[in-house]
Amino acid sequence: MEKHLRIELIIERMAHKRACRVLEAGGMTGYTVVPAMAGYGNSKRWSRDTDLSASGDMVVIISIGDEAKVRPVLDQIGDLLGAHIGVVTVTEVEVLRPGRF
Amino acid sequence: MEKHLRIELIIERMAHKRACRVLEAGGMTGYTVVPAMAGYGNSKRWSRDTDLSASGDMVVIISIGDEAKVRPVLDQIGDLLGAHIGVVTVTEVEVLRPGRF
Amino acid sequence: MEKHLRIELIIERMAHKRACRVLEAGGMTGYTVVPAMAGYGNSKRWSRDTDLSASGDMVVIISIGDEAKVRPVLDQIGDLLGAHIGVVTVTEVEVLRPGRF
């Protein structure tokens, strides 16, 4: 059976469409974007409530796919992250209905 | 030691109560529902902002339990997904306070 | 190569700053807080819409770090959870740009 991987990408809300385009272009069959409300990194905190411009907001993008598709996409994401913040983890997962990925 | 599994189920917001009932009926001790703000699948995008009726919104349901409980619940979820969209992943996790699951 | 771990902590919104302080004090390089909208546990349901005071709201805190840092932090979190609700899972993950953790 194929191995499935779950990409989790934490990135600036303002830049998330770029990441989405990378995922789509890379052939991932889907992704889901979840808004975050606060965070910390690099000894700075952010929170939705501290910033009227919402320019500091982050989102979490979840995308599941089979390994063959995920690997090349990860390289592309690495390229995107040259310019943007971005925390990327990849987890091995079991899926229901593997046909859909 | 028992193996614990984390179910992550991405499903339509309108239908999420059905999934919640399946989890409860299956004896899971808890779950948490997180709202998503956008997504892509099947070459369609959705976003909270595109749809006044919010009928396209998705949520992410996270539920952690021990393997003995999770396995039978997954079958029930598979049944639910005959009718609804739904991306289900299962991950092996370590838990703190295993007694509570 | 170092092993990286992803902590996922589900905790009351009111108490999440305590958890955040534990993570910061423990030397984690970052975390991201995601708001939940509903949940179930201990045979009680909660939902943002049932509670004007929002005192029942939960959040999901995600924090990624290398194993050497994560282990001691987990003990501290266990201490915090003596007083608060809290579901904690730890998953082994692969990361991009391991240098940043």
Add this chain to the structure above:
Amino acid sequence: MDVALSTLLSPIILFFALGMAAALLRSQMSVPEAIAKGMAIYLMMAIGLKGGVEMSKNPLTTEVLLVLLAGIVLSFLIPLIAFIFLRLTTKLDQVNAAATAAHYGSISIVTFVAATEAVRLSGFDSGGHLVAVAALMETPAIITALFLASRGGGGREKPVAGSEQGELVREVFLNASIVVLVGALVIGWIAGEEGTETVRPFFVDLFQGVLCLFLLDMGLSAGRGLRQGWRQLSVMTVGFGLYMPLVSACIAAAFAYALGMPVGDAALLITLTASASYIAVPAAMRLALPEAKPSIYLTLSLGVTFPFNVTIGIPIYIYLALLINGQG
């Protein structure tokens, strides 16, 4: 025609156009979902209260009851006709045709408001009970559609896992718009003109302004829906979104004629029948017919029929109302 023009250039329509233009030009601007939902509740409270206060001024007559009944019958009936048209002229399958038909049997409350305004500007009165008609017309269409979808195996034999007895009934009959519309109507009726005096500044004076902001958001939604969904709509489907309101309008006009309704009331009943839902019904369809595609029914209803109705449709419906009153 003056009315038609002043409708077209009213801030409300202009803000809808602004939203649509911004979306088509791919601006990223958006109105927060919570604000849009809050405004929808406000608008329905305001409409309900107003209707209730109006109704409190006159006793309930048989004529009024007959109009309520007519609304229910029309809401049951229109989806049948819409379904036949869809199956004959488009390639939509049974489930998608049924789901789309449900939208056209139900109503759009913003279209109703725009028509109320246009009727007033044309110098006619309308009764508060038309708000009750609007509330009653929301749901029967959904029942017809479920019946159409299930004929010949379109439905499921056994219930979906996790679905609950009565869940759909509650969703359909106790959705936000019905609860708020009917509830506010009854409250307005009980409290009357005097009792609602203190809430007038909020519910009456602000109404038009809030509507502007709401329509800006509707324009954004409609524009984005069109931009992303138009490829899924065939020419015939788009055509349906334009002629179906007229078909509905003619049928409603016949009812209004039979009941001898005055111009204002007739124009509103016709508009309700011609309008299509884009909030309550799409949500119900996600539970009831999850296999149907929102990109079809939503784009059609919000992106095609709504703009048609508020610009070209309403003047036609007022004209129809004049016609059946022998003043055309």
Add this chain to the structure above:
Amino acid sequence: MDVALSTLLSPIILFFALGMAAALLRSQMSVPEAIAKGMAIYLMMAIGLKGGVEMSKNPLTTEVLLVLLAGIVLSFLIPLIAFIFLRLTTKLDQVNAAATAAHYGSISIVTFVAATEAVRLSGFDSGGHLVAVAALMETPAIITALFLASRGGGGREKPVAGSEQGELVREVFLNASIVVLVGALVIGWIAGEEGTETVRPFFVDLFQGVLCLFLLDMGLSAGRGLRQGWRQLSVMTVGFGLYMPLVSACIAAAFAYALGMPVGDAALLITLTASASYIAVPAAMRLALPEAKPSIYLTLSLGVTFPFNVTIGIPIYIYLALLINGQG
């Protein structure tokens, strides 16, 4: 009694009933959390400003200061009495009894507003400084409750990991309702009638209408809370939610009598004392006493005591105020 009836049939109470009914019938409708929170802030700004403007009209007298002091004493005192009743008549343990007692010592600003309106309808005046009393009564109750909970080892010896010096103090003394209420009061005081002229349309004219929408949401919350939580409430606990306000009212009436307060002011002080918190205190309890169960204290305060107060309670409290002024 006329006042009682016209209160019962005011749109505000009717919308609360509508929300409650919708929730009990298990409608899925909801008001977005952001809107509810926004309205809560608006209401407190409006109340604070109004009180401040009133206060700016008269100099601060010793009588006013004594009323402020009475409010603080009552807020410290009531939880003690509530705690004793709870421990004697219900099976709640120490922590849950203390947490619940805190709610009854603190206040409900919506109940206060409803009472202000009823007092006005009954033909009495009330002073702006009662808003200051309301603000001052929010927190002392929490301190008493923490003391009660910690007696005999109910509390923890060492602080929770991650908790911070002063964190609880800030949460308790600088929560949103206190910041906004006190802040707006001071601003109203500084700016005066004239300086707040331009913001009247927003903060004064809209007030009643926004309250309707807010109470619709409170009704939904209360109804859902009741439906999910009533099984956790014993008959004795529900009873407490009904008689405790009356007990508090009598104690407050004694204070008002001792201070020689006029009818309107006395009625409001009694109402504040009789009312129970359902926003600020539950939030503080989550930090201070996380072991206590929200399903008990919230259901009791919002689902039982609040509806009791705004329907039956307020007329009784006005009557009490008349009584101590020899007009009963």
Add this chain to the structure above:
Amino acid sequence: MDVALSTLLSPIILFFALGMAAALLRSQMSVPEAIAKGMAIYLMMAIGLKGGVEMSKNPLTTEVLLVLLAGIVLSFLIPLIAFIFLRLTTKLDQVNAAATAAHYGSISIVTFVAATEAVRLSGFDSGGHLVAVAALMETPAIITALFLASRGGGGREKPVAGSEQGELVREVFLNASIVVLVGALVIGWIAGEEGTETVRPFFVDLFQGVLCLFLLDMGLSAGRGLRQGWRQLSVMTVGFGLYMPLVSACIAAAFAYALGMPVGDAALLITLTASASYIAVPAAMRLALPEAKPSIYLTLSLGVTFPFNVTIGIPIYIYLALLINGQG
């Protein structure tokens, strides 16, 4: 000076101070993001409509067009000057200096509103076309800043993965504030005084009150930003946030003098030039210059320059406008 004082004690400024104080005292209170965003859209719609209605009363003259042009030139020019000052007097690198400079070239609409009010209180008129100037001044500064950042390799050679042709242009020229401001201006222009009559209660009467709530939130944001970000700001950087508005003001005064602008219009053009963006530009910078640090440019613009402008700045700018009209 009376004007200065009455500005300082206006509820708007007092609510800003309240928010700031609450944040500095580390209160946890917050205004929901959706409400803040909704209010921002409302304010821009109201300002745009008002400007459009004003403009509809007079024909477009060459003078007006020249003022529009002056606004554009100033917005292109100011970032250059700001950049030079930043590079010479602070340790900010090229990218951070360019990003900060962009904020000072663009404008703050709330500062503009506060100035409009102060101008009115001082007994002067101002033209509706200044709203159009505000809209036009939003973006040129961003273009200058991108040019400054990219000089000498500050920019990237190849586009970021996933970035799309025209994405930045859309973000910059079609962001919410421009769409709503320009859109509402055009709608106000088309509909005129009469056509916008029905929306006056919402967009005109409520304006000052909504502004209070919005400024409470701005105060909270500014205070939190300051508390968390001040360590990243050197004395020289903070100094820049205080003298740069004055530098901009003098340059704008020269333009206003050259164009012979009347006092009210001149004061507003000067204020616009002296004000710094804290909503539109920070968002654009995240896309265009992700390497720049928001904790620098946001803290400076919202935490330092905005409070300076609305308290001390505006009276100075009005004085400057009097001066160039020979009335100083």
